[in-house]
Amino acid sequence: MDKEKYYMNLPKDLSGSIAKNRFRLELLWGISKIIDEHKANNEYTIIFDFKCDIELHKDDELDFYQIKTKKSGNYNSNNLCKKGKNENNSILGKLYALYSPNYNIKLAIVCNKQLKINNKEIDFPEQCFGDLDQDVLDDVRKKLCTELNLNTVCLDNVFYIFDNMDLLNPEDSIRGKLVKSFVDIKGEEPQNPNALYRLVVDSVKEKASYEFDSGTYEDVVKNKGITRSEFDKMLNAHKKESKNGINETQEYINNLSFAKRRRYNIALGNILETQQSESLRLIKIKIYNYIVEHEDSLDDIESYLKEISKLFDDDFDVEFTDDMKSVQYIMIYYMYASGGIL
Numbered sequence: 001m002d003k004e005k006y007y008m009n010l011p012k013d014l015s016g017s018i019a020k021n022r023f024r025l026e027l028l029w030g031i032s033k034i035i036d037e038h039k040a041n042n043e044y045t046i047i048f049d050f051k052c053d054i055e056l057h058k059d060d061e062l063d064f065y066q067i068k069t070k071k072s073g074n075y076n077s078n079n080l081c082k083k084g085k086n087e088n089n090s091i092l093g094k095l096y097a098l099y100s101p102n103y104n105i106k107l108a109i110v111c112n113k114q115l116k117i118n119n120k121e122i123d124f125p126e127q128c129f130g131d132l133d134q135d136v137l138d139d140v141r142k143k144l145c146t147e148l149n150l151n152t153v154c155l156d157n158v159f160y161i162f163d164n165m166d167l168l169n170p171e172d173s174i175r176g177k178l179v180k181s182f183v184d185i186k187g188e189e190p191q192n193p194n195a196l197y198r199l200v201v202d203s204v205k206e207k208a209s210y211e212f213d214s215g216t217y218e219d220v221v222k223n224k225g226i227t228r229s230e231f232d233k234m235l236n237a238h239k240k241e242s243k244n245g246i247n248e249t250q251e252y253i254n255n256l257s258f259a260k261r262r263r264y265n266i267a268l269g270n271i272l273e274t275q276q277s278e279s280l281r282l283i284k285i286k287i288y289n290y291i292v293e294h295e296d297s298l299d300d301i302e303s304y305l306k307e308i309s310k311l312f313d314d315d316f317d318v319e320f321t322d323d324m325k326s327v328q329y330i331m332i333y334y335m336y337a338s339g340g341i342l
Contacts, residue, residue, distance in 0.1 A: 003103055004217040007062060010051045010098055025165065026067045027204050028174045029110065030054040033065070034231055035181045045225040048208035051098060054110075057225070063106040064098050066091065069167060074116035075160070077136050080109070081143040092140070092158075093147040101154060108159040112167060115160040125163075130156035171197075186239055191246065195272040196238040203234065206278065243340030245331040246272075252301070252330055267323035271331070274319075283315050284332060284342060291336045298333070305329055 030046055033054060037044040047055035056063035068075070068091065080092040089097065095107050114121040117136055129140060132155075141153045166173045175197045182190045190196045207224050214220045221227065237244055246268075253264045274280075287308065291298060298304045308329050316325055335342075 003062065006100060006103060007051070007057075008217055008220070012050065013052055023208075025069060025167070025170055026053050027201070027208055028170045029065075029067055029163070029165065030208075031174055031200060031204055032177060034226055035177055038228060038231055039181055039184060043228055045221050045227045047220065047225045048204060050214075050220060050224045052095070057221075061104045061106065063108065064095065065108050065110050065161075066095050068109060068111045069165075070111065070113040071167075074113050074121065075109070075111060076116045077132070077140050081140060081147070083147070090143075090147060093144055096144055096153065096158065097148060099154075099157070106157050106159065108161050110161045110163050112163060112165045114162045122160075122162075125161065127160045127162075128156065129158040129160065130154070182235060182238070186235055188240055190235075190238040191240045191242070192238060192272050196234070198273060199234055199237070200231075202277075203230075243335060243338040245333070245335030245338060245340060248334035248338065249327065249331045252334070253327075263323050264327055267321065267327040268331075270321075271324055271327055277317070279315075279317060283312060284328070286315070287312060287329065287332045288336060288342045291333065295336075301330070301333060304333060 027048065030048055030053075033056060034044075034046050037046070037056065042058060045057040047057060052064040053067045054065040056065070075091075081090045083090050083093075088094075091109065095109065099105055099107055108126075114123070115127055116122070117132060130137070132140070137155065140155065144153045145151065175193070178197055178200065179190060179193045182188075182193075182196065204226060207226060210223045212223070214223050236242055240247075249268060253261055253268065256264060290308065290311065291304075305326060309325065312329075313322075313325055320328075332342075
């Protein structure tokens with residue numbers, strides 16, 4: 001059985017709804033993982049909330065990360081192997097159910113509190129369960145064998161990751177990491193750091209929230225994953241010289257009357273900050289396709305704006321003002337003219 005077929009046969013994460021704050025932390029930790037893999041020049045896909053909280057897929061490797069947070073106390077070998085009330089599996093048991101010795105699989109619990117073994121906190125940022133003292137190792141193996149009805153358990157690829165994540169303001173930490181990494185990767189500051197952050201977070205949130213069935217591995221990657229090429233496209237869209245039409249739109253706005261210039265600048269700022277919903281993405285594609293089909297007759301931007309508004313004004317969500325619609329039309333017009341693509 002190949003790796004993809006094995007993966008598709010794994011049980012889905014059926015834990016149901018979780019606390020909003022922990023869900024937010026999961027997504028932000030996943031974004032942090034995307035950044036790390038991208039900076040390492042790896043080919044990757046990060047899958048959100050499908051078989052496990054966060055998954056890293058590479059050509060020869062599957063990594064599963066279960067994100068846990070604690071306000072006080074620590075996890076230890078006992079409570080990690082103990083089933084909670086109305087739970088079918090323990091924390092470690094649920095994670096180990098994804099393991100097979102036939103594939104290169106890494107399993108990890110990620111927590112903001114250190115692992116505590118024999119009343120002593122472990123200082124290492126990453127602790128392999130296979131390296132624990134023999135008596136602890138034997139006890140964990142015995143409990144997992146009983147819970148999962150297995151004859152043997154291998155803990156050499158099972159880890160506890162201590163990540164001192166910021167529980168109060170996690171967005172600030174990831175936003176800073178994203179901007180710094182953008183500079184490291186692209187060699188320049190992002191054109192609009194807040195808009196870049198919003199794009200990445202909204203894209204990840206959309207993937208994590210997708211609940212329809214994905215029958216093939218390709219569907220899972222498409223609907224639940226962020227690939228290297230997708231993330232790179234997000235970064236490129238916010239390079240200062242990127243062909244996104246923003247600079248040209250700003251030049252257009254600067255030539256308007258004083259009152260209209262102010263309104264359109266506010267509208268442009270709102271567009272760059274707004275959540276990029278699926279409905280807006282589809283509208284932008286339709287506008288772009290219209291420009292492609294009518295390229296030869298669009299030399300005059302004012303005529304274009306008059307015509308395009310008749311066709312698409314009613315398609316926007318209610319929060320889009322008339323000024324925001326006009327600025328969106330202008331951005332796509334100039335993006336196409338500069339050679340950009342959606």
